[in-house]
Amino acid sequence: MLERVISFDPAAYSLETIQRAAYRYIDKFSIGFNVKEASIDCILQFDKEVDDLDGVIQDFRKEVLDQHLRARIAKETESIRHLILAHAFSRTGLV
C-alpha cells in the first residue's frame, strides 16, 4: 500500500473544502487528516496500483482549489438561490 502526505494552509483552505475535494477521489485513495495550527496534513493511502500517482495528486490539489472557489460561489449566492427556488415553486402547489 502506497502512502503520501500533502499539506494545505488552513488560512487559505477550510477542512470542509479539502474533504469535499477528497470525496471525488474515494475510488482512488482513502484519506486521513492531521489538522495542525500551521497546516492541514492529508494522508493519502492508495490501496491499489495507480498508474500516475503524481498526476492523481496534482489533480487532487486542483480539485481543492476548485472546491475553494465553489464554496465562495455557494456562500455568496445562498440567499438568491433560496429566493429563486421559493419563487419558482410559489404558485405550483408543490411546496
Added chain:
Amino acid sequence: MLKLGGKVIRIEVAGGATEVPKGDRTLVVISTNPRLPRSLRERSAYLVRAGVTEIPSGFGHYLQIGEAAKIDFGELENWQRVTSLSDDFSYLEDGDIIRLNSARGEIRVLYRKSSPHNTIMVTEQCQHYCLMCSQPPKEVDDSWLLDEANELIRIMPRGTGELGFSGGEPTLFGERFLETLRLTKALHPGTSIHILSNGRLFADRRFAADYAQIRHPDMMVGIPIYSDDPATHDYVVQAKGAFDETLRGILNLKEFGQKVECKRPAVPPGSREVSVL
C-alpha cells in the same frame, strides 16, 4: 417538355449473364449519393452521369446516362444490373422513382422528388368517353397499375407534400382503391391527397361513407363538371345519366364532411358552359 417514358438503350446484367430476365417489371429509387448506407443500396439504382469515374459498390442497379459514362462490369456482382439511358433522362435526380421493364426495354418515370405535384395513374379504365380526353379509356384489366401504385407508395420518400391519384377513373377499383388511400395515409400521414375523379361511384352512399371513414386530414376529390345542363355534361362525357350520378356523389361526399373541388374545364366549342352551380 420532359420525356417521362420510352425505350432504354440497353439493359445488361453484370457477371456475364447473357439473358436479361423476362417480363421483369421493377420499381427502383434513384440515388446520386455515393455515401448511401449499405442497407439502402440494394434496392436503389445509382445514377452515373457522364464524366463520373468513381462508382460506389453494392447498389442493386446502375443507370448510366449516354455513352460517356462507362461502368466497369468487372467491379460488379453478377446480380447487379446496368441500364443505359439516352440524354433525355439526364434530368433524373436523387429520390426519383422509375419503373424499368427489362423484357420490353422500357423506362417510365413515376415519381419526381423535386415536383410538388406527383400524380399516380392507377387505371386507364373509365365509364366516360370524353370528347376531348387525351388518354381515351382502354377496356383491359390493368389492375397491375394499382398494385404498382401501392409499391410506389411503399418506397416513396417520406415527406412528400402532395400526392395525386388519377386515371381513367380511380374509384372504379372500389374498396381496393380505398385500401390504397388507407395505405398512403398510414405510411405518409403528412402527405396531402388529391383524387381526380368523375365522382359517380360516390353516388353509392355506402362507398362514400367508407371513403369518409378513412378520416384523412387533408384529402380532396377533384370532380369536373362540364355544364349546368345535364344533357350537355352527359354529351361531353358521352355517358347518359352521368351528370345526375356525379351530383349525387358530390352531395354524399359533402354530407360526410369531405373536401370536394368542382372543376370547370374548357368544353368543346358550341357547348353550354356552367353558369351557376
Added chain:
Amino acid sequence: MSKFLPPESFAATGAYDLLPFNFTRLEGDSYLATNMVGESLIVDRSTLDDLVNKRLAPSHPSYTDARAKHLIAEKGDKASAELLALKTRTRYQRLQNFTNLHMFVTTLRCDHSCQYCQVSRQSEDKGAFDMTLEMADKSLDMVFRSPSKAVKIEFQGGEPLLNFDLIRYIVSKAKVRAAAEGRDLEIVIATTLSLATTEILEYCRDNHILLSVSLDGPSDLHNKNRPRPGKDSYQRFVANLQAAREIVGYDRVSALMTTTLASLPRVREIVDEYVGLGFEGIFLRALSPYGFAVKTRVYAAYDTEQWLKFYKDGLQYIIELNQAGIPFREYYTTLILQKMFTCADPGFVDLMNPAGIGIAAVVFNYDGSVYASDESRMLAEMKDQTFRLGSVLENTYEEIFLNEKLLSTLEESFTLSAPMCSECAFEPFCGADPVFSHAVYGDVVGRKPASDFCKRNMAIFRHLIQLMREDREVEALFRRWSALC
C-alpha cells in the same frame, strides 16, 4: 445634435453579483460552468477565477456571455433572478402531474427466451403468470387517481400480445373513464411483434395505440439475442413491422435496441439496419444491471468503457450519415441535448430529478404488486423487494404512493443535495437513478466517483460538448436534434 446616445452610454459597468452556478473541469485548462437551469459557458481557469472573485472586466468576451447566460447579474439587473425562477419552474413542471406513465404487465409469458431478459417466462400456465381481471380493475382505479391530465398506459410483458384479451379489456375501460373525466389517454404496447396479427394491428389502429417494438440489429445478431422456436425472430419482425406500419401507421411504430456483448463491435451495422428499415433514429442503450442480466452474467459481459466506445462509435457514424444527407438521430443524445439547450425536461425516467421512480412511472405487475419503476420489478424478480410499493389487492392508493421507502429514496437521491451531484456542472443535464445505485452499490445515492451511472453519463456529457467545440457543423446538427421532439 443627435438624439441617439452612443453605445458606451449603455455599456456594462463591471459591478456585478454572482448568481448560483456550478463548474466542472472539462479537460486541461477549460471549465464548464452552468447555472441552475443548465445555461452554460466554457471558460479557462483564470477567467473562472476572475469571474468568481469579481475581477472580470466588462470588456472580456466571457463577461457578456456570463451576464447573458445568467451566471452573473449587474447591479440593477432585476430580471435575472425572476427569469431563473421562471425557468426553474419550467424544469420541474412535470412534477405537478405526478405519475403519468402506468405500466401494466399483462403477462410474464413470452415466446422468446432472451438471456438478458429479466422477467419473462416460457410457460403455458396462464393462471400463474397472467394478470387477472380483478387486478386490472384495481390497477385502473389507481391510474385514475393520478392527478395528471395526461394518462399514459404502457403494456409490458413478457409478451403482452399473449394476453391480448386483457389488453382489450383494459383499453375499453380506460377509454370510457378517460372520456368521462376529460383526460388525454395514450396507450403503448411494448412488443416484439412476433405474434402480431392483422386483427391485432387493426385493433391498434382503431384505438390509436402506439407500438414500441424491439430490433437489435442485423438478422444474425437479432436472432442470436432473441431466440424463439423456429429461430425466426428477425424474419417475423421485418414482415410484421411492414404490416404494422401499413395498418397502424408509419409514425405509430418505434423501435428499441438492447446492447449485448455480441452487439459491441457491430454498432455501424446496427445503425445501418435501422436506416435500412426506414427508422429515423436509434436509442443506443446500455444493459441494465437487473435480474437475469446479472444472474446470467450478461450484464457483467461488458463494462462501461466498452459500452461508451460502442456509443461513441455509433454516434460518430450517425453524424457521418447526416453529413452524407441521411437524416438520422440518436435518441439518448437527443434527450441530453434537449436538457442542454432548452429548459424543458423531456421526462426520461433515467435522467430525471427528482428520480423518475414512482413519479414518472409506476408498474402494475401481473400478480397485483405495484413497483416504483420497471427496474424495480426486475429487481424483485431477483428476490429484492425493496421498491415494491404494495399490492392493488391489499393496499390503498395512499398506502402505495406515500410508501416510506419511495419517499425517502426520492429525497435522498435528489441531485440538488446528493454529494457531488449538487456541485456538478452537469447536474442540469443529468438525473438520479436510485434503483440502479441500489442494485449495484446497495444504497440509493451511490458513491458517485465509483458509479457506472455517473461515469457513463459524465463521459457522454463531456463527449458531446467536445464534439460541438470541435465542429460547428456538429453543433448545428445537435441543435436541430434538440429542437425536434
